[in-house]
Every structure is written in C-alpha cells, then in structure tokens.
Amino acid sequence: MYYNITEILPSFYDLTTVEVGKHLYWHIGNYAVHGQVFLVTWLVMASLLAISFWGTQNLQRIPQKKQNFMEFLLEFLQDIAKNQIGEHEYRSWVPYIATIFLFILGCNWAGALIPWKLIHLPEGELAAPTNDINTTVALSLLTSFSYFYAGLSKNGLGYFSRYIEPTPVLLPINILEDFTKPLSLSFRLFGNILADELVVAVFTLLVPIFIPLPVMILGLFASSIQALIFSTLSAAYIGEAMEGHGEH
Numbered sequence: 176m177y178y179n180i181t182e183i184l185p186s187f188y189d190l191t192t193v194e195v196g197k198h199l200y201w202h203i204g205n206y207a208v209h210g211q212v213f214l215v216t217w218l219v220m221a222s223l224l225a226i227s228f229w230g231t232q233n234l235q236r237i238p239q240k241k242q243n244f245m246e247f248l249l250e251f252l253q254d255i256a257k258n259q260i261g262e263h264e265y266r267s268w269v270p271y272i273a274t275i276f277l278f279i280l281g282c283n284w285a286g287a288l289i290p291w292k293l294i295h296l297p298e299g300e301l302a303a304p305t306n307d308i309n310t311t312v313a314l315s316l317l318t319s320f321s322y323f324y325a326g327l328s329k330n331g332l333g334y335f336s337r338y339i340e341p342t343p344v345l346l347p348i349n350i351l352e353d354f355t356k357p358l359s360l361s362f363r364l365f366g367n368i369l370a371d372e373l374v375v376a377v378f379t380l381l382v383p384i385f386i387p388l389p390v391m392i393l394g395l396f397a398s399s400i401q402a403l404i405f406s407t408l409s410a411a412y413i414g415e416a417m418e419g420h421g422e423h
Contacts, residue, residue: 209307216304219281252276255403259410264329264417268410271321275314276406276422279305282397283368287375303368305401315357319407326416335417356402356412360405367401 201210238246252273256265286303304310311395326334338349371394378390 199390209309211301212304212307215285216282216310217303219278219285219304222285223281249273252271252406255407256410259407260414260417264414268325268413269319272406272410273351275318275409276402279314279364280399281403281404283402284312284329284395286368286372287394287398290371302372304366306369306372308361308365311361312357314405315362318360318412319353319357321409322412323417325413329417364401364405368395371397 201208201213230241234242241279242386253265255276256269256272259265260268260315286306325339338346340349375394
C-alpha cells in the first residue's frame with residue numbers, strides 16, 4: 176500500500192507554504208484594504224495595551240518584578256530619544272519613539288512566534304503586518320511628518336534654510352534627501368521581515384525537524400534589531416530637524 180506524504184502531513188505542508196502578493200481584501204466604500212494586515216495589527220495593538228495596563232497596576236515606591244521590567248523598558252526607550260534628539264528636547268518625543276519601537280517589535284514578533292499558517296483565510300494569509308509594504312510606508316511617512324513638524328515648531332520658517340546649507344548648489348540633493356529617508360526606512364523594514372519569513376519557510380520545507388529552530392531564533396533577534404534601527408533613525412531625523420539651522 177502506498178501513501179501520499181502530502182495526505183499524511185497536510186498541516187506540515189500548510190506551514191511551509193508562503194503566499195506573496197495575495198491578500199484578503201475588505202472593501203470600504205471605494206477603497207480596498209488588506210484585511211489580514213488589519214487583523215494582526217489590531218491584535219498587536221490590543222496586546223501592547225493589555226501589557227501596558229498590566230505592567231502599570233499597583234505601582235510601588237520599591238518596584239517589584241513587573242514594575243522593574245516596565246521601568247527598564249521605559250529607561251531604554253528614553254535613552255534612544257535622549258541620545259538622538261538631545262537632553263533638552265527629547266522628553267516630548269519619548270511617546271512617539273516608544274510607540275514606534277514597541278509597535279514594530281510587536282508586529283515583527285507576532286509574525287515570528289505565532290503559527291499563523293494554521294489559520295486559513297479565503298485569500299492570502301495572516302503574517303507580520305510589517306511584511307506588507309503599506310504598513311512600513313505608513314510608519315515611514317509618520318516619521319517624515321514628525322521631523323517636519325519638529326523642525327518647523329523649533330525653528331519656524333528658518334527650518335527651510337537647511338536646504339541651502341552649506342551652499343545653495345546642494346538644494347536639489349537636500350530636497351531629494353526628504354524622499355530617500357522614508358524610502359530607505361520602509362524598504363529596509365519590509366525587506367528584512369519578508370526575507371526572514373521566506374528563509375524560515377524554506378528551511379522548514381527542506382529540513383523540517385530541528386534545523387529551522389536556530390533560524391527562527393536568529394529571526395527574533397533580527398526582528399528586534401529592525402525595530403531598534405527604525406526607532407533610532409526616526410529619533411535621529413527628528414533631532415537633526417530640530418538643530419538651529421536658522422540661527423546664525
């Protein structure tokens with residue numbers, strides 16, 4: 176008697192397939208949105224809110240385990256903002272930098288830790304929201320708007336003098352830089368997360384037992400690094416915009 180391995184282990188092959196470019200579309204008016212991205216995004220946001228409420232209940236003067244963790248995390252995120260923006264200006268930007276870091280970290284880890292392929296959708300598949308270019312572009316545009324706001328609120332119209340410094344000859348290059356910043360942020364994050372999921376899927380298909388585990392652990396580390404890079408660069412761009420370009 177002969178057996179088809181795909182009939183014996185259908186769930187295993189479901190775990191090792193990757194769908195790129197297929198989406199579960201939700202139609203809202205005249206717009207079509209990627210439903211699977213919204214589902215995982217809402218789950219990540221709900222998880223972050225739940226952890227925040229849990230970690231900030233019954234705060235004590237002498238911190239215990241969960242309070243120690245939350246304070247360590249806050250100090251870590253404050254250091255990112257302080258080192259890039261400056262000691263005098265960083266406090267008002269800690270919420271934004273912290274939110275960007277935690278949201279990207281949550282999205283990346285959700286894609287790396289949860290076996291979404293066991294949940295079947297009519298079209299597409301659940302995965303990390305950051306492996307969708309629309310998510311990473313939206314996050315990058317938020318950073319772009321933030322550093323424009325930071326520069327204008329600090330320096331007024333003098334902020335635009337940065338485009339002709341140190342010489343007006345550099346005007347086209349300085350303008351182009353405002354387009355390359357969000358492009359590099361979005362494609363770096365999107366490419367790394369998508370590549371990590373593809374590598375894990377391929378290794379799981381080729382050597383399904385133990386070999387993929389180190390790759391998955393490395394993926395978790397890389398996901399954390401990507402969240403750190405994105406938030407650090409966001410803070411650096413904001414700090415650069417707040418420099419006194421108009422003061423001479």
